[in-house]
Amino acid sequence: MNFNFKKKDYYICPYCFSKHDLDRVGFICENEGEKCENAKIRFIMEFDGGKSKGQMPEFETCDKCGEKTTTKVCPTCNEELPYSIGNYDNLIFSVIGAKEAGKSHYIAVLIDKIMNEIGSSFNCSLQAINDSTINRYRTDFYNPIFRQNEVIRVTRSAKTDASVKQPLIYTLTFKQKSGIGGFFKNNKNKISNVVTIAFFDTAGEDLDSEDTMKAVNRYIYNSSGIIFVLDPLQLEKVRDMLPEEASLPERNTEIEDLLSRTANLIRKANGIKMDKLIDIPVAVAFSKIDAVESLVDSSSSINYESKHISNGYFDLLDFQDVNGTMESLVRSWGGENFANQLSTNFKDYAYFGMTSLGCNPRSNKITKLRPHRVEDPFLWLLYKHKLIKAEKGK
Ligand SMILES: Nc1nc2c(ncn2[C@@H]2O[C@H](COP(=O)(O)OP(=O)(O)OP(=O)(O)O)[C@@H](O)[C@H]2O)c(=O)[nH]1
Numbered sequence: 001m002n003f004n005f006k007k008k009d010y011y012i013c014p015y016c017f018s019k020h021d022l023d024r025v026g027f028i029c030e031n032e033g034e035k036c037e038n039a040k041i042r043f044i045m046e047f048d049g050g051k052s053k054g055q056m057p058e059f060e061t062c063d064k065c066g067e068k069t070t071t072k073v074c075p076t077c078n079e080e081l082p083y084s085i086g087n088y089d090n091l092i093f094s095v096i097g098a099k100e101a102g103k104s105h106y107i108a109v110l111i112d113k114i115m116n117e118i119g120s121s122f123n124c125s126l127q128a129i130n131d132s133t134i135n136r137y138r139t140d141f142y143n144p145i146f147r148q149n150e151v152i153r154v155t156r157s158a159k160t161d162a163s164v165k166q167p168l169i170y171t172l173t174f175k176q177k178s179g180i181g182g183f184f185k186n187n188k189n190k191i192s193n194v195v196t197i198a199f200f201d202t203a204g205e206d207l208d209s210e211d212t213m214k215a216v217n218r219y220i221y222n223s224s225g226i227i228f229v230l231d232p233l234q235l236e237k238v239r240d241m242l243p244e245e246a247s248l249p250e251r252n253t254e255i256e257d258l259l260s261r262t263a264n265l266i267r268k269a270n271g272i273k274m275d276k277l278i279d280i281p282v283a284v285a286f287s288k289i290d291a292v293e294s295l296v297d298s299s300s301s302i303n304y305e306s307k308h309i310s311n312g313y314f315d316l317l318d319f320q321d322v323n324g325t326m327e328s329l330v331r332s333w334g335g336e337n338f339a340n341q342l343s344t345n346f347k348d349y350a351y352f353g354m355t356s357l358g359c360n361p362r363s364n365k366i367t368k369l370r371p372h373r374v375e376d377p378f379l380w381l382l383y384k385h386k387l388i389k390a391e392k393g394k
Pocket residue numbers: 097098099100101102103104105106151152153154155156202203204205287288289290291354355356357358359360361
């Protein structure tokens with residue numbers, strides 16, 4: 001598919017988000033059957049460059065037992081690296097948003113959506129990289145919503161709960177589509193690209209000040225895409241317009257404060273001057289759109305299913321329609337300052353509207369689960385990274 005973009009000469013560990021040169025990688029021997037001492041203690045053999053200087057080595061020979069090993073680990077945090085590291089793209093998608101913005105519920109339904117619908121439509125498949133991702137997704141995200149019909153609990157701060165620092169890591173494998181006239185028939189299942197995708201669910205409270213943001217900062221400034229989840233119920237004008245009986249969440253951090261802190265953090269870490277725009281695509285995703293249904297024109301495209309999945313490509317007309325509508329809604333809802341800050345800091349951004357639950361939960365119970373347009377921001381990021389094609393649909 002797309003091998004024409006420049007390959008990076010570094011990789012970023014999806015666990016600790018440290019940047020390393022391609023040949024700075026550790027190996028561990030897995031020859032446990034033979035009772036190799038290195039394997040037993042998981043001794044980390046540091047790759048010394050050698051012939052593959054500047055490139056990602058494929059294997060290392062164990063200095064104790066002489067067996068070859070392909071199990072790579074990060075030299076900084078010692079976690080096992082995905083097999084595709086350094087050979088394919090490595091994308092970190094971070095999900096940012098204030099407390100109670102809807103981040104955790106969004107991640108929960110998005111991953112399910114990718115596995116069950118995006119995969120077949122875009123000829124790709126999402127696979128968890130290890131057991132800890134499988135278990136964490138099941139217990140913390142999937143089971144509450146899909147099994148128990150209950151809301152997910154508040155995400156605990158990364159400072160008190162170390163598991164928050166563990167991202168959910170997946171590989172998204174794209175297969176070549178068979179070509180017209182059957183020319184590529186034999187290649188039907190050939191892998192054309194593999195991307196490692198790490199989803200990082202932050203606790204909104206960790207983003208409350210630039211200082212606490214440091215706990216999670218590395219993944220933000222190393223992101224290949226940001227999904228900025230915004231709760232429309234936090235906008236003053238929306239709160240005023242909704243009927244009095246509407247149950248409103250407590251007021252949280254001002255959305256533009258969080259945006260400017262995020263921009264400052266990225267600028268500082270990557271040395272980007274104020275007169276330059278930040279080159280990380282930002283999808284501004286309005287969550288809980290079900291709760292503001294009465295404020296959106298009923299004929300608006302936001303109310304309809306998006307066409308990307310049914311079309312099998314990123315539908316630019318549908319996208320532009322939603323993007324334009326959402327931006328003007330945001331501005332008319334009192335988000336003028338937010339919108340201006342976004343455009344003065346980021347090169348590439350777009351607005352989306354979605355709902356993870358499709359309903360307002362009552363006493364922590366999800367009455368009817370109906371996710372809507374949750375795929376749009378994610379597909380836009382894939383499109384921005386040239387992983388899926390786009391067309392102007394009808
Ligand atoms: N109406 C409606 N409410 C939602 C939706 N998604 C989440 N909520 C509500 O918003 C609350 C917070 O959602 P979370 O996903 O936990 O928010 P978060 O951003 O992860 O919050 P922190 O973990 O505190 O940072 C939930 O408990 C729900 O009551 C939605 O799609 N529609």
